[in-house]
Amino acid sequence: MDVRYRGQFAYVTGELTDGDQMPLMRLRYGGSAHRWGTAIYVASSNSYESQVWFSGSTEEAFDFVCDIHIGTITPKP
Template sequence: MPAIPESTKHSLAQRLREHARARWPQLAAVDVRCRGRFAYVTGELADGERLPLMRYRYGGSAHRWGTAIYVAGSNSYEDQIWFSGSVEDAFDFVCDIHISPITPEP
């Protein structure tokens, strides 16, 4: 599989940052760094703590990605071959695991 094209790298990072601003106010920033066919996503909390969240594996198109969840106990990524959905859906799933969602007050 080829490396992620530059336009796709920028598009992915922009989509995730916009989505995080709208849905995950606990995150002060989202960093997406790419290496080969992988895109590693790290969230930054307001206090500066950085949390590895997930890794995307480029599937040859901006709409085809494999996902892997960061597992702190093993300091590695666990592939999620069963997951299907958008990159934003995968991001939400991982943030639900790694970051406490903010629940609206009644």
């Protein structure tokens, strides 16, 4: 995972095992460490779609976006 910052935005990109990078989401700083807006990357439009309905933590947003883009990751026993 790579996070780059630009202004009030944090862009989250995942790195695949072959080295390719996949945009996952964008977070928008909302004035405190506990307030972030979430936007999911949509490959078909090559843009980020704001998720005004999502009200979870940044960790929950990351888990949700990974489930959408990659699928549920199950740890190996």
